Amino acid sequence: MNISVIGCGYLGAVHATCMADIGHTVVGIDVDQAKVDSLNAGQPPFFEPGFTELLASASTRLRFSTDISNVADCSVHFIAVGTPQSESGAADMTYVDAAVTALVPHIGPGHVVVGKSTVPVGTAERLRQLIEPTGAKLMWNPEFLREGFAVEDTLNPDRLVYGIHGGDDDLIAVLDAVYLPIIERGTARLVMDYATAELVKVAANSFLATKISFINAMAEISEVVGADVTALADAIGYDNRIGRRFLNAGIGFGGGCLPKDIRGFVRRAHELGVGDAVNFLEDVDSINLRRRARVLDVLSSELDGVAGKTIAIWGIAFKPDSDDIRDSPALDIAESLARAGAKVVAFDPEAMSPAEKRVQASGLADMVTFAPTATEALIDADALVVATEWEQFRAADPAALPGAAGRIVVDGRNCLDRELWKAAGWHYIGMGRR
Secondary structure, three states, X not given: OEEEEEOOOHHHHHHHHHHHHOOOEEEXXXXXXXXXXXXXXXXOOOOXXXXXXXXXXXXXXXXXXXXXXXXXXXXXXXXOOOOOEOOOOOEOOHHHHHHHHHHHHHOOOOOEEEEOOOOOOOHHHHHHHHHHHHOOEEEEOOOOOOOOOHHHHHHOOOEEEEEEOOOOHHHHHHHHHHOHHHHOOOOEXXXXXXXXXXXXXXXXXXHHHHHHHHHHHHHHHHHHHOOOHHHHHHHHHOOOOOOOOOOOOOOOOOOOOHHHHHHHHHHHHHHOOOHHHHOHHHHHHHHHHHHHHHHHHHHHHHOOOOOOOEEEEEOOOOOOOOOOOOOOHHHHHHHHHHHOOOEEEEEOOOOHHHHHHHHHHHOOOOOEEEOOOHHHHOOOOOEEEEOOOOHHXXXXXXXXXXXXXXXXXXXXXXXXXXXXXXXXXXXXXXOOOO
């Protein structure tokens, strides 16, 4: 099939490339010429494991352009633009609306527009009224990508969700044809109305955020009573109604999805007059933000204030196997320490370039610097904060690190071997652990 993907950021570029990989001819459209040139040259503008190799292998069936008229030969058009958080907390629909407006002159009978962007419930019905006068039809097909696993999650998803308008059941066959190799592997396919399909994504992210903030609330209590939140999580995780995944206490979640989506969900619920149903998500957000502040509190107590101290930070991306610094707890902590007068020396395997740009823009470049290696970040440091659980940090030999004796390590992700680090002479502090 001939397919277009409108929006070639993280979601769109990965989706376009994966669709080419399974055999379709794909054109990706984006307004950013530099991004388009980079993708056409086989150089992703972001880090995602396995994506560079996939981009190269799919190149014969894939091209990127800034010219929307290049969609003319396509019959299926995916909308994959971003919906960033606006100042009000609501999802900013500027890019979605612009994408649909640009696409409308190039579609007609027999064409199917497929929304993948994360949007407020009610968006699909609004867009349907713009699209259907052309003779084209609209479906909603939310994405469930995890950064660091985006290629795997696209090619081997745990489910496919199709949102359709009543009476448009014939469209199911269109997406079935697009995803045929994936469906043939036994992937669950669920068909539902627009509103339910839109809610699936924000409900899933809200649930995951709630689970993370729940265990971080338990961490707050554990720190007061002397309990160990990791042992607590292990114990309750044996209950198969609860499960152990997403019960890792630490400095909380970040990135371009969970924080934005729960805030946007709350805002939309209030607009619909059912805000009381999701007010608990405001507490979920508050707990998450408090865990970042906890690191500054711990270091201030241990070091008798952080002003004038040097703090090494391992990890800047919001999660490992990513260079994404959007709403990153790690970078937030680095900037908070700098504003409190500490000198911060950070290292991250992939995220230092975008982090340096943000630090420059924030006016903190004199207080937040970046080391070429994790070990060099420790030179002259009074304490270490492990803020992103990259495997190289988890596997580090604490006895081989410079100046280990008596040094403080704050394990912001509870990802280190506590006994190993203590045996090497480090004063180990976990989050929610004795």
